[in-house]
Amino acid sequence: MGKHLTDAQIAHFRDEGWLAPLRAIDAGEAALCARRIEEYEAAMGENANRSLKIKGHLAAPWIVELGRNTRILDAVEDLIGPDILLFGASIFAKAGNNREYVSWHQDSAYFGLDPHEEITAWVAFTPSNAANGALQVLPRSHKQPDLRHVETYAPDNMLARGQELQIEDDSHAVTMELAPGEFSLHHERTAHGSQRNRTAERRIGFAFFYIPAHVRSLTGRRSATLVRGTDRHGHWDADPLPRFDRDPVAMDALRAAWGQYRDGEAKQAADA
């Protein structure tokens, strides 16, 4: 038995590369998170998908706090050990009745990490289900190497480069349905994606990216936030955390990290 996960859940994650649903916050707190995203969008005059990417936690202290959520960290610790860095976070907000989707991809292809031990906790701020395009995974795909992604830049693809795996048969995909405040976990090599939102309501989730402190950056010196334990390795500089919502210093770091990722400085692992 771990801090949050049972032995069976730990074994499931190791074998299958995903786990869901788990509870992070209650439904009321999740609704507050969704409202805060709307407030951010009103203040910025743009859709949160445009900017809360890769280092989205740098936009507001409440997002950092959610990244430090004890239930999430207990589950992550059960899988990667007690010394944990939050190396990034991205929003995935799908409008109602919209064509946007996320193609099958592995995060390991672009995160530039070694070894591949990153785990993503995807937290639902709204219901996330088959009808509104919940996150889907291909079980056991985390046991594959880094696969080649085709960069399509397809306009409705929510990924920065429209990167997609050529999957011939995805009939065994699992849809990780979540209620507001629940979260799922997936390994960085687990192929995942999501279909379009066919409902009238917006579907919002925030993905938090965690690594054990011994993981290195393969793309030069980068920053992260120690969220639990001790960093005995010093591979990462400290993120400039926001002192208040939309703190200009933290927002500059967010924009720089997102820009580097989006504009192609990160090469996909299969090409390295």
Ligand SMILES: O=C(O)CCC(=O)C(=O)O
């Ligand atoms: O939320 C989605 O639809 C996709 C999420 C995703 O690709 C991720 O968390 O890495």
